[in-house]
Amino acid sequence: MPEALPAMIFVRSHAFNVLFYANLIVQMIVLGPLMLFGPEATGWWVVKNWARSSVWLLEHVGGVRSKITGIEHVPAGPSIIAAKHQSFWDVFAIIPDLDRPTFILKKELMRIPLFGWLAASMGMIPVDRAKRGGAVASMIEGARKAVAEGRQIVIFPEGTRTAPGAIADYRQGVFRLYEDVGVPVVPVALNSGLYWPRHAFLRRPGTIRADYLPIIEPGLNRADFLSHLRDSIETRSADLMAEAYASDGHLPASQGSRDV
Numbered sequence: 001m002p003e004a005l006p007a008m009i010f011v012r013s014h015a016f017n018v019l020f021y022a023n024l025i026v027q028m029i030v031l032g033p034l035m036l037f038g039p040e041a042t043g044w045w046v047v048k049n050w051a052r053s054s055v056w057l058l059e060h061v062g063g064v065r066s067k068i069t070g071i072e073h074v075p076a077g078p079s080i081i082a083a084k085h086q087s088f089w090d091v092f093a094i095i096p097d098l099d100r101p102t103f104i105l106k107k108e109l110m111r112i113p114l115f116g117w118l119a120a121s122m123g124m125i126p127v128d129r130a131k132r133g134g135a136v137a138s139m140i141e142g143a144r145k146a147v148a149e150g151r152q153i154v155i156f157p158e159g160t161r162t163a164p165g166a167i168a169d170y171r172q173g174v175f176r177l178y179e180d181v182g183v184p185v186v187p188v189a190l191n192s193g194l195y196w197p198r199h200a201f202l203r204r205p206g207t208i209r210a211d212y213l214p215i216i217e218p219g220l221n222r223a224d225f226l227s228h229l230r231d232s233i234e235t236r237s238a239d240l241m242a243e244a245y246a247s248d249g250h251l252p253a254s255q256g257s258r259d260v
């Protein structure tokens with residue numbers, strides 16, 4: 001029986017991947033016009049329907065559950081959601097619990113046919129990372145508009161997906177955003193990379209955890225803000241990884257696990 005487990009994981013992972021991307025494509029084609037031409041509320045119904053259906057597929061087809069805690073820390077009104085980033089799960093799984101979130105994403109994604117149009121219609125903020133200082137100015141301009149509309153801004157402070165257990169490099173963009181728009185920051189810790197590894201086909205069974213943490217109020221200087229943000233996210237993420245090992249036996253690749 002134990003020998004059959006890797007084969008079962010492979011089959012479930014393959015089935016999930018096919019259905020996940022098919023679900024994304026079909027919903028963009030069939031429901032995309034509602035987002036482009038319908039009222040904003042309808043657009044958010046489409047987006048959240050896709051997010052919830054993706055979470056459902058991950059659990060019931062892929063064998064990976066999702067558990068998100070600490071949502072009570074998200075204040076009413078505009079805020080910055082600063083989340084650790086380890087997998088695609090970090091994008092869709094947090095959407096249902098947020099109100100009209102604006103994601104800061106790389107500009108290349110906006111060039112994808114249909115997806116880019118839909119992302120623009122929902123007010124996402126593209127960033128051209130090749131422009132350096134110009135990228136920050138563009139991000140802040142979009143963020144000011146989102147805050148004026150009372151929306152939450154989702155940013156991944158590391159700027160890209162990082163492997164669980166890797167040394168975290170928090171970019172200055174998150175501080176520039178915090179400094180300029182003057183709203184609370186909600187750190188988010190998670191362990192998704194243990195179950196949905198970067199550049200890997202397989203999805204490891206178990207329960208992905210994400211935890212919204214107590215807010216960081218406006219007004220800190222750069223050093224204090226980045227230290228507080230990094231310490232809160234990394235400390236709790238380490239706890240969640242330890243819990244993942246205790247419950248599901250998963251370790252970061254740097255500590256001897258394999259992407260199976």
